[in-house]
Amino acid sequence: MIAAPPQPPSPVKPSYWHDFVEAVRTILKGMAVTIRNFGRVVFLRQATTITKKWGSRPIALRYRGTIGLTIDRRTGKENCIGCLACERICPDHCIHIEVIDDKPGHKGKYPVVFIIDNNLCSLCGLCVEACPTPALIHTEVWQVGGYSHRDLVFDKQRLLEIGEWQQEKWIRMGLGTVDQVTGKKSMQMTDEEWQAEEEKKRAAAAARAQRAAATRAAAKAETPAAGDRKAAAHSRSRHAPTASSSAAPTEGSSSPEAESPPSES
Numbered sequence: 001m002i003a004a005p006p007q008p009p010s011p012v013k014p015s016y017w018h019d020f021v022e023a024v025r026t027i028l029k030g031m032a033v034t035i036r037n038f039g040r041v042v043f044l045r046q047a048t049t050i051t052k053k054w055g056s057r058p059i060a061l062r063y064r065g066t067i068g069l070t071i072d073r074r075t076g077k078e079n080c081i082g083c084l085a086c087e088r089i090c091p092d093h094c095i096h097i098e099v100i101d102d103k104p105g106h107k108g109k110y111p112v113v114f115i116i117d118n119n120l121c122s123l124c125g126l127c128v129e130a131c132p133t134p135a136l137i138h139t140e141v142w143q144v145g146g147y148s149h150r151d152l153v154f155d156k157q158r159l160l161e162i163g164e165w166q167q168e169k170w171i172r173m174g175l176g177t178v179d180q181v182t183g184k185k186s187m188q189m190t191d192e193e194w195q196a197e198e199e200k201k202r203a204a205a206a207a208r209a210q211r212a213a214a215t216r217a218a219a220k221a222e223t224p225a226a227g228d229r230k231a232a233a234h235s236r237s238r239h240a241p242t243a244s245s246s247a248a249p250t251e252g253s254s255s256p257e258a259e260s261p262p263s264e265s
């Protein structure tokens with residue numbers, strides 16, 4: 001015999017008095033907060049609101065706020081290498097970058113223009129993930145506002161300010177520089193390291209040029225010798241005895257060919 005399935009618990013019946021008690025309880029709970037804050041402000045003179053700029057309330061580390069640009073604290077140079085990966089991956093097309101190929105002392109390309117349009121940015125974080133260096137970060141900055149759309153278009157200077165504010169905060173909190181927090185390595189070098197690398201490159205280029213010159217000289221020296229050999233071979237072939245003369249008998253020889261009579265023709 002099959003056992004009957006267990007019955008679901010019967011729902012609580014709505015009751016007027018139950019709802020009434022619940023409403024009173026909720027009102028008293030809200031009033032308790034109001035009365036407590038009233039007492040703190042009036043009698044203890046404590047503020048119950050926070051008005052400091054850029055977030056005094058603790059914000060979670062993983063909070064994904066306004067995007068910022070960072071500087072490598074070890075070298076003092078911008079971390080961005082102008083690879084344009086962020087611009088390409090942005091689904092909202094709100095990043096605009098212009099780069100120059102060479103800036104002495106800066107590894108990679110140098111972004112002369114770096115703009116993020118926060119009117120369009122959805123804070124999806126794809127640009128931060130695509131960035132190969134710790135140049136782009138999410139910050140805790142969330143109070144971005146303005147009187148026009150133009151106020152929300154951040155140029156490189158503004159982005160660096162926001163990014164550096166965040167990096168400074170991480171350092172103060174003991175989390176370390178942006179490299180340590182993001183786990184990405186900066187590619188920038190100090191001026192001394194840059195000079196040393198340039199020296200190395202120059203030495204390698206000089207060595208290459210020397211090798212090429214030596215190869216050219218050797219080829220040049222070989223060319224006349226080869227020409228002489230060719231000329232000698234040519235003259236030998238011209239003055240070499242023909243087959244019939246070489247076959248001519250020497251004086252006093254008695255080869256059967258020498259003795260044979262000349263043909264009738």
Ligand code: SF4
Pocket residue numbers: 067089090091092093094095116120121122123124125126127128
């Ligand atoms: S967070 Fe997303 S939308 Fe905003 S700039 Fe980066 S890729 Fe574009």
Ligand code: SF4
Pocket residue numbers: 079080081082083084085086087097130131132133135136
């Ligand atoms: S911010 Fe990062 S991804 Fe964007 S151009 Fe610079 S290095 Fe490349």
